[in-house]
Amino acid sequence: GAVVSQHPSRVICKSGTSVKIECRSLDFQATTMFWYRQFPKQSLMLMATSNEGSKATYEQGVEKDKFLINHASLTLSTLTVTSAHPEDSSFYICSASESVGGEQYFGPGTRLTVT
């Protein structure tokens, strides 16, 4: 089956620094990738939709200057949390969708802790 990887699996950073999270589709080409955020014991909240070669579409309330998304190739999307603050600490999950079929395949998630 289709596999999506995320790197790193967990990261701890200091307040004010930036962190980059990678999402890769390993055995298929993903024209669209989605970034979600999950707080403890809560559901997934869609942050943005990322289409290869174009700007990401952010959900209402998500700061695009803070959460920079780049989808430079059909197998890689990155999320950069800029000037991270403790309230950005969360579990970030990406998913990828092939152009045909519609099923989204999820990555294992990245736990970000900002101290």
Place this chain on the structure above:
Amino acid sequence: AQRVTQPEKLLSVFKGAPVELKCNYSYSGSPELFWYVQYSRQRLQLLLRHISRESIKGFTADLNKGETSFHLKKPFAQEEDSAMYYCALSPASGNTPLVFGKGTRLSVIA
């Protein structure tokens, strides 16, 4: 607006008992409905989707447009079914984002 409601945060059942995880949705068109499952320390994975009308791991879900529901059912729960279950809605097939419910944690007691 699209919305998915899972009224139960936690559902505990005994092994061998029937299970029903409730899901209601709000959408004016004809959505695609999904159930995703997340086992302990594993990634979210698709369990089933309404358009395929199949049974996976003994689970079934029927889309009831009149009641706008997509409840997940299994006649006899197993311990390995213990997991977090999310109902999700997509306005259309293809590369559209999913709207997730808040999830229901199923605990199957031996």
